[in-house]
Amino acid sequence: MLLLLCVFLLSHHSVESVSKFPKVLIVSMDAFKPDYVDDCLTPSIARLRTEGAYAPFMKNVFPTKTFPNHHSIATGVQPGVHGVLDSTVYASKDDCANRSLIGYSYELFHYNKDILPIWTLNQLAGKGRHSGVMMWPGGEFSYGCRKTRPTFSQKWDEKVSYQDRIDTVLSWFLDKNTPANLVMLYLEEPDLHGHAFGIDSAEVRDQIKRLDKSIDYINQQLKTHNLDHLVTVFVVSDHGMINLHQRNIIDLNEYVDNSSYVAAGSSPVLQIFPKDGLEDSVFSSLQNAKQKYGSVFNIYTKTNIPTIWHYSENNRTPPILVVANEGYAFQDMYESIQHLNKKFDIEPNPRNKYGIHGYSNSLSSMHPIFFAWGHNIKSHIVLDPFNTTELYPLWAFILNLEIEHEVESTANFTMLLSNSSSMTSDYQRKAVSNVTQQPLENIKSHQASPLWMYWFFGFIAVVIFMIIVGMILHFCRDMNNRSSAEPIIPQYQRNFIENQHLLVSDSEEELKL
Numbered sequence: 001m002l003l004l005l006c007v008f009l010l011s012h013h014s015v016e017s018v019s020k021f022p023k024v025l026i027v028s029m030d031a032f033k034p035d036y037v038d039d040c041l042t043p044s045i046a047r048l049r050t051e052g053a054y055a056p057f058m059k060n061v062f063p064t065k066t067f068p069n070h071h072s073i074a075t076g077v078q079p080g081v082h083g084v085l086d087s088t089v090y091a092s093k094d095d096c097a098n099r100s101l102i103g104y105s106y107e108l109f110h111y112n113k114d115i116l117p118i119w120t121l122n123q124l125a126g127k128g129r130h131s132g133v134m135m136w137p138g139g140e141f142s143y144g145c146r147k148t149r150p151t152f153s154q155k156w157d158e159k160v161s162y163q164d165r166i167d168t169v170l171s172w173f174l175d176k177n178t179p180a181n182l183v184m185l186y187l188e189e190p191d192l193h194g195h196a197f198g199i200d201s202a203e204v205r206d207q208i209k210r211l212d213k214s215i216d217y218i219n220q221q222l223k224t225h226n227l228d229h230l231v232t233v234f235v236v237s238d239h240g241m242i243n244l245h246q247r248n249i250i251d252l253n254e255y256v257d258n259s260s261y262v263a264a265g266s267s268p269v270l271q272i273f274p275k276d277g278l279e280d281s282v283f284s285s286l287q288n289a290k291q292k293y294g295s296v297f298n299i300y301t302k303t304n305i306p307t308i309w310h311y312s313e314n315n316r317t318p319p320i321l322v323v324a325n326e327g328y329a330f331q332d333m334y335e336s337i338q339h340l341n342k343k344f345d346i347e348p349n350p351r352n353k354y355g356i357h358g359y360s361n362s363l364s365s366m367h368p369i370f371f372a373w374g375h376n377i378k379s380h381i382v383l384d385p386f387n388t389t390e391l392y393p394l395w396a397f398i399l400n401l402e403i404e405h406e407v408e409s410t411a412n413f414t415m416l417l418s419n420s421s422s423m424t425s426d427y428q429r430k431a432v433s434n435v436t437q438q439p440l441e442n443i444k445s446h447q448a449s450p451l452w453m454y455w456f457f458g459f460i461a462v463v464i465f466m467i468i469v470g471m472i473l474h475f476c477r478d479m480n481n482r483s484s485a486e487p488i489i490p491q492y493q494r495n496f497i498e499n500q501h502l503l504v505s506d507s508e509e510e511l512k513l
Contacts, residue, residue, distance in 0.1 A: 052373030076392025083111020
């Protein structure tokens with residue numbers, strides 16, 4: 001009985017080789033809508049969501065695009081603050097003069113150099129903290145005055161399987177020299193196939209099933225490596241998606257000379273930069289197009305963009321912004337459709353439906369998913385919907401990090417985590433709401449308890465081990481005709497070493513993702 005207890009304690013003590021800090025895994029599934037969750041289609045996601053905690057949806061940022069929303073999730077601020085207004089912007093590298101189109105690059109994510117992603121904040125906290133970023137938009141770049149990069153990072157590569165990505169991020173948690181305590185993982189589906197085939201297609205359903213298997217694989221591997229009781233897992237998305245019928249494409253070029261302006265971004269939101277002296281002409285032509293098409297899109301100047309979008313607070317905001325109504329798009333979609341047809345070998349047909357997103361964040365069709373499970377997460381909890389920007393202060397507090405820029409913190413996450421208490425006054429000062437200064441109820445870090453528990457159980461394990469060894473040696477001295485104790489000790493020591501290094505059998509069956 002004592003031997004079994006010793007083995008149990010030693011097997012659980014082995015996780016001390018991972019980071020001593022709170023450990024968080026954040027997974028993003030691009031364009032995963034809340035209504036994709038189904039007991040038959042996504043049994044693992046449905047079970048983990050119900051057994052853990054979830055919100056019916058999150059309120060994301062405008063435009064409901066991949067880059068703006070992922071950077072808002074990572075930084076806790078609106079696009080108008082961090083400057084990632086879309087997948088492309090029309091700006092200069094120093095945002096002063098000589099504008100040009102800027103796509104995915106260091107410059108796109110560095111309009112506001114005072115804003116630090118959560119992985120940079122964690123990395124800068126030091127004392128053995130390490131971040132890992134797997135293909136998260138903007139994750140491979142340095143941030144802050146020290147040009148800090150995460151300890152582990154990998155650029156987006158569609159060819160890398162989900163299983164390989166998951167195995168890699170788990171290896172970051174288990175690294176012998178620099179174990180990560182914060183890991184961000186990006187999965188590009190069902191967005192990619194949703195754009196090409198529409199949200200109701202068999203291809204999208206297959207991708208949803210693939211994602212369900214991936215989430216289950218994460219859960220199983222955490223258990224295999226004895227990390228399930230140490231890691232807190234958050235699963236999020238950036239936006240939803242709807243179908244687009246090609247008959248609903250608006251061709252602005254029929255009314256506006258495309259040589260009279262530069263357009264940035266993509267449907268259904270276009271940033272219009274009229275050339276010098278043509279501002280009034282371009283705006284008037286857009287108004288004519290709106291009358292012709294029957295008000296299926298809206299035209300805004302920089303001064304009258306809806307304030308709830310938090311879009312006009314920086315130098316990258318265009319003089320004119322055109323936003324299509326839900327279900328409509330602009331002429332740039334023709335080029336996107338050609339690209340998708342070629343990439344996925346789709347036969348061109350005017351009846352083909354394609355997926356689109358980017359509309360107002362007030363639309364339910366654009367809302368993303370949220371659920372969590374693992375260490376410190378309460379069971380069977382349903383949260384009220386909250387803003388995606390409010391995840392940043394939640395994660396910062398779990399990780400014991402001091403926030404260095406103003407973030408929104410109006411949500412109450414008390415019922416989410418097992419250990420909760422009021423925020424410290426310093427945290428309340430740092431986490432200032434952009435809307436109202438209401439305190440977020442906080443959860444105390446679990447850092448101290450696990451370390452104390454490991455020392456305690458480790459001491460008990462050593463004492464029990466020494467007692468058992470003493471009993472065996474005493475038994476050997478009394479039994480001169482037996483020497484069976486000799487092989488027992490080396491074998492047990494080998495088992496101990498195996499547990500310490502969390503070895504996994506090479507014959508373990510891989511999950512095909």
